[in-house]
Amino acid sequence: MSSDRKGFPFISIVIPLYNEEKNVMPLYASLKDVINRDKREYEIIFVDDGSDDATLKYLEDLQKKDKSVVVLSLRKNFGQTAALVAGFDYAAGDIIVTMDGDLQNDPEDIPGLIDKMKDYDVVSGWRRDRKDPFLTRRLPSIIANWLISKVTGLRLHDYGCTLKAYRKDIIQNIRLYGEMHRFIPAVAKWSGAKVGEIDTRHHPRRFGSSKYGISRTVRVVLDLITVRFFQSFSTRPLHAFGLMGLILGGAGLMLSAYLTAEKLFLGYDIGGRPLLLLGVLLIILGVQFIAMGLLGEILVRIYHESQDKPIYIIRKVFRHNGR
């Protein structure tokens, strides 16, 4: 139901929440404050990511009172990425804004973020003055941002900032797994999107606790490898493995040809030559690599052509009919 009322885009704000009971009400209040002052039309999609505190109860109360609120309740805790994707799938807006549900992002930044979307397909927040501990949060984040920028080729200062805005059609064409929501701007860029950056505020967490520890860094690096691999080779795995196979197999063939010539024309005994072993090994390796590439080609076709399977299960959708 994408409306274009008065020529303004319709905005969906997607907010994942996992055990944020103390944050729900203040977050809603400050969101409403911003929305009421803005000329654009909004919907707020709260995604309860299987909270086991009173988060869902508060959200249900809000939804009953406010027509612009949609609540998705996930069946269990699927993680922040899956919760965001659930929100994307239900978002009706032309522009989708994501933010954290713990009041660390500031709703006051949303109108500016959307204004910037006039010139971009994706705009990412940059918590220039980030209010998190240095050693466990800001330092790993500086390194991670540098690494991700290098590997993906998109320079962003703050991949980890959830406050971002996307054009609906951009987000619809990206499939996300693991904890890959932070890579959306890079993936979008690869498919031709214009990506911008904007300064945003950041606040220390007041209620509840962070859902992540330092181990997240490792998972981010692993996800980065996956994302990069898919960027280069997801459509042509034979190019990745096949090249290797041709080089190794080719070298093996040349060695064997050389030994064969020595045997045939010079009558040398080649049975005990280490070179023979190497040649045979290289040929076998080369054949294996090419076979792997071909298997990859089969998998890629299955991956791209099989039915779309969501990475979450929704228990129930709370929304008003004919909104």
Ligand code: UDP
């Ligand atoms: N979150 C979620 N599911 C999870 C973990 C986190 O929906 O499994 C939400 C969480 O409620 C918050 C946002 O994702 O709204 C960011 O999480 P958090 O504040 O713990 O991350 P940090 O700010 O410490 O990086």
Ligand code: MG
């Ligand atoms: Mg937080």
